[in-house]
Amino acid sequence: MRMLRGKWCAVKRFNFTTAIVVGMDVVGYERRYCYELRGEAQAALLAWDGDGHPSGPWIKCKGAGIDLLNPAFC
Template sequence: MTPEAPDARLWSALHALRYTDLVLKAGVVCALQPFAFTTALAVAVNKNGYQRRYCYEHEHDARAALAAWDGTGHPGGPWIKCKGVGVDLLNPAWSTSATRVSTALRRR
């Protein structure tokens, strides 16, 4: 998304903080940010941080999820965990898979 004149400084500041793929979703700024072992899809981003983030193992999964997401509910794709202000949520799809794997390993 190309920022309009009033937002140009914010977009520039966020790029300097290593945020990429900046877009507006449901009225809030969302973006990707690389971490050491994951890529975050950050929600409600501002120059002080973000409200929450969804951690993806692969950058291409985070980018695809951001592009497809309308900004409501949780984004799609294989996010691992959602963290933020008052939030620490394991993706229910991962926890179900992890339970199946864990149960299968215990049976061995």
């Protein structure tokens, strides 16, 4: 877990992906960046400064009102 630009971020396993979750608190999180592989998510979190989107082959960014495909895949 890391604090980036005032928001707690961590790697979390989901049913079909592993994600970087952003803005964690006691209720949940603000958004997540879904990766196919855990190692890719971990490396991206370590390299990310919290500005823009993280690096690596994230598939989707999801959250309240957010459903973004990685522009690198379009």
